[in-house]
Amino acid sequence: MKKVLNPLIAVIVLALIPYAGITYGKLDYVFAIVIPYAAAAILVLGMLFRLVDWIRRPVPFNIPTTCGQEQSLDWVKTNPLECPSNPFMAAMRVLSEVFLFRSLFRNTKAELHSGPKLVYGSHKWLWLGGLAFHWSMLVIVVRHARFFLETLPMPIGLLESFDSFLDVTVPAFYITDAIALAAITFLVLRRLSDEKMRILSLSTDYFPLFLFGAIAVIGISMRYVTKVNVMPVKSLAMTLAHFGFDAPEPIGVLFYIHLFLVCVLLAYIPFSKLVHMGGIFLSPTRNLPNNSRAWRHVNPWNPDIKFRTYAEYEDEFREKMKKAGLPVEKQ
Amino acid sequence: MNKFSQLLAAIAAGLAVFVAAWFFIQAGHHGSVPAIAADAVAPAAASPAKGAPIDSSKCILPTDYMRAHHMQELNKWRKDSVRDGNRTFVNPEGAHFDKSLNTCMGCHGSNPMFCFMCHEYANVKPTCWNCHLSPMEVPQ
Numbered sequence: 001m002k003k004v005l006n007p008l009i010a011v012i013v014l015a016l017i018p019y020a021g022i023t024y025g026k027l028d029y030v031f032a033i034v035i036p037y038a039a040a041a042i043l044v045l046g047m048l049f050r051l052v053d054w055i056r057r058p059v060p061f062n063i064p065t066t067c068g069q070e071q072s073l074d075w076v077k078t079n080p081l082e083c084p085s086n087p088f089m090a091a092m093r094v095l096s097e098v099f100l101f102r103s104l105f106r107n108t109k110a111e112l113h114s115g116p117k118l119v120y121g122s123h124k125w126l127w128l129g130g131l132a133f134h135w136s137m138l139v140i141v142v143r144h145a146r147f148f149l150e151t152l153p154m155p156i157g158l159l160e161s162f163d164s165f166l167d168v169t170v171p172a173f174y175i176t177d178a179i180a181l182a183a184i185t186f187l188v189l190r191r192l193s194d195e196k197m198r199i200l201s202l203s204t205d206y207f208p209l210f211l212f213g214a215i216a217v218i219g220i221s222m223r224y225v226t227k228v229n230v231m232p233v234k235s236l237a238m239t240l241a242h243f244g245f246d247a248p249e250p251i252g253v254l255f256y257i258h259l260f261l262v263c264v265l266l267a268y269i270p271f272s273k274l275v276h277m278g279g280i281f282l283s284p285t286r287n288l289p290n291n292s293r294a295w296r297h298v299n300p301w302n303p304d305i306k307f308r309t310y311a312e313y314e315d316e317f318r319e320k321m322k323k324a325g326l327p328v329e330k331q
Numbered sequence: 332m333n334k335f336s337q338l339l340a341a342i343a344a345g346l347a348v349f350v351a352a353w354f355f356i357q358a359g360h361h362g363s364v365p366a367i368a369a370d371a372v373a374p375a376a377a378s379p380a381k382g383a384p385i386d387s388s389k390c391i392l393p394t395d396y397m398r399a400h401h402m403q404e405l406n407k408w409r410k411d412s413v414r415d416g417n418r419t420f421v422n423p424e425g426a427h428f429d430k431s432l433n434t435c436m437g438c439h440g441s442n443p444m445f446c447f448m449c450h451e452y453a454n455v456k457p458t459c460w461n462c463h464l465s466p467m468e469v470p471q
Binding site for chain 2: 125129146147149151152167170171173177178179181182183185186189190193194227228229230231234
């Protein structure tokens with residue numbers, strides 16, 4: 001239970017920090033300008049540090065995970081996506097993983113029935129919930145471009161109008177808001193509802209979920225219920241987008257809680273499981289083509305060894321060998 | 332047991348969607364309008380067909396409140412006047428207003444860019460002018 005309560009309390013405390021700071025400390029400038037820049041710097045530098053570190057790691061063996069027939073004789077049917085034989089198909093496999101979560105689609109469950117009988121079955125809920133969560137979060141993040149850009153590019157405008165096509169409520173209701181909330185709820189309940197998942201889950205699994213949940217709930221509340229004047233929000237976003245340092249006009253404290261939790265999330269990404277957003281591209285089990293039979297995979301750890309062939313050896317000692325009566329290959 | 336808990340999770344998630352959707356629809360119709368508690372009395376007091384004479388001498392509610400809530404207030408006015416036939420709005424000070432865009436435009440129409448300046452800046456496209464004549468289209 002501690003594993004669930006601690007991150008929950010952590011998120012609540014984090015939400016109270018800007019509340020106290022704005023209401024009692026009048027620290028608008030700190031929460032509007034200083035902390036967002038600091039969080040962005042931590043995100044960029046942290047991600048660079050992580051990715052450069054991973055790129056520099058040697059990959060001693062060709063270790064792609066495969067689950068299909070690799071390229072073989074012409075009359076053997078190959079599966080280029082499950083067992084990519086060239087870098088292009090390997091890239092396609094990584095992209096299909098990024099956009100469609102193909103490995104989660106293969107998720108199975110194991111259940112112990114009375115008997116005792118162990119039963120395996122297909123289990124697509126995690127795939128569906130994860131897909132719904134990631135895609136709706138992406139749409140929500142992209143939609144926020146309307147605050148940071150002077151004029152909205154046409155694709156983002158289209159995305160917004162698709163997202164609000166139900167045309168209910170004023171301001172228009174975004175479908176992704178509901179999907180994101182439902183997906184977060186599901187992902188939390190998934191960890192809580194099953195004994196095995198409860199044992200496997202750590203507080204670092206719950207913390208990002210609660211953080212995302214708090215950010216989403218506050219953002220949704222600001223849009224539909226406890227309204228916030230958008231003009232100072234827009235001007236603050238424009239200031240941040242232009243790397244300005246102008247003090248913001250007064251905005252509601254709810255907005256600062258939203259912003260602060262987003263900053264916490266950004267700063268948290270490079271040092272947590274959330275760094276998988278960059279790591280997935282650098283995983284050698286996914287990004288290598290399975291071509292070890294066609295190409296020699298050279299271990300980058302190999303020291304530069306100076307080889308000497310027998311022919312060179314004989315060239316040097318041929319006369320001495322002849323004198324000693326040893327057989328030589330070349331006279 | 333496992334299957335049961337998964338079913339429970341699925342139902343809970345589905346329920347969350349419906350509750351959220353219902354919540355938003357309610358929020359859109361009523362908004363959080365603590366500033367106009369007196370409004371609840373208005374339908375009984377007002378005569379049903381005719382509203383109050385158009386009074387554009389002052390704003391219906393405080394400026395700060397209107398900046399954040401005008402879209403919900405207008406949406407509520409539309410529902411009250413068009414669907415319920417209740418055309419009179421009474422603000423907390425007891426002043427009567429006709430629930431009509433003309434009440435707003437009496438003042439705010441003088442600047443044809445009044446709506447557009449902010450909406451353009453914030454990249455918000457309201458649907459008001461799909462039906463109504465916008466101040467940009469009215470000859471000054």
